[in-house]
Amino acid sequence: DGGITQSPKYLFRKEGQNVTLSCEQNLNHDAMYWYRQDPGQGLRLIYYSQIVNDFQKGDIAEGYSVSREKKESFPLTVTSAQKNPTAFYLCASSTTGALGTEAFFGQGTRLTVV
Amino acid sequence: DAKTTQPNSMESNEEEPVHLPCNHSTISGTDYIHWYRQLPSQGPEYVIHGLTSNVNNRMASLAIAEDRKSSTLILHRATLRDAAVYYCILQGGKLIFGQGTELSVKP
Numbered sequence: 544d545g546g547i548t549q550s551p552k553y554l555f556r557k558e559g560q561n562v563t564l565s566c567e568q569n570l571n572h573d574a575m576y577w578y579r580q581d582p583g584q585g586l587r588l589i590y591y592s593q594i595v596n597d598f599q600k601g602d603i604a605e606g607y608s609v610s611r612e613k614k615e616s617f618p619l620t621v622t623s624a625q626k627n628p629t630a631f632y633l634c635a636s637s638t639t640g641a642l643g644t645e646a647f648f649g650q651g652t653r654l655t656v657v
Numbered sequence: 658d659a660k661t662t663q664p665n666s667m668e669s670n671e672e673e674p675v676h677l678p679c680n681h682s683t684i685s686g687t688d689y690i691h692w693y694r695q696l697p698s699q700g701p702e703y704v705i706h707g708l709t710s711n712v713n714n715r716m717a718s719l720a721i722a723e724d725r726k727s728s729t730l731i732l733h734r735a736t737l738r739d740a741a742v743y744y745c746i747l748q749g750g751k752l753i754f755g756q757g758t759e760l761s762v763k764p
Contacts, residue, residue: 648702
């Protein structure tokens with residue numbers, strides 16, 4: 544089945560450690576996105592990529608890093624510089640970023656930093 | 658980036674139609690209007706999208722104002738499973754979400 548997969552579903556880390564969240568899609572989509580969601584809030588864009596080896600900062604990129612070495616993969620690293628990393632993280636993909644195409648979302652990773 | 662404005666919450670009765678409004682006064686000519694909905698602890702689910710003309714699909718209808726500065730998502734007969742947060746989004750290169758409307762459906 545085609546889809547977008549995030550792993551793990553739950554992740555716990557100690558403060559000061561970097562952590563990498565996985566996002567993989569087999570939909571042959573060019574564009575991929577990372578969002579952060581805090582309790583009772585909407586989604587805020589962290590990074591997005593419209594093509595392999597290229598990505599742009601979203602509204603809240605500070606303390607995060609990404610890579611896009613393969614079309615199907617867009618991992619997100621939450622660094623120790625991110626002051627409040629505990630949140631629900633969502634990854635999405637779409638055929639392109641500029642046209643009216645449906646985006647598909649993963650089921651999210653809930654990161655808790657203690 | 659163009660922004661959207663939605664009411665924080667709305668309530669509906671089961672089996673009745675629901676009209677969810679969205680304002681996007683700064684929309685550009687190439688921005689598509691998308692609607693997604695999200696259940697707790699899940700990723701958003703696509704509902705419908707359009708550019709200028711009204712759109713219908715099996716889930717809902719999208720009515721777009723002639724000047725494109727506002728749109729309305731119409732659920733023709735609300736069910737309990739339609740209770741969710743509904744997001745109106747403009748797509749013009751990236752997907753920017755607003756706060757969404759939390760829809761509750763009463764039996």
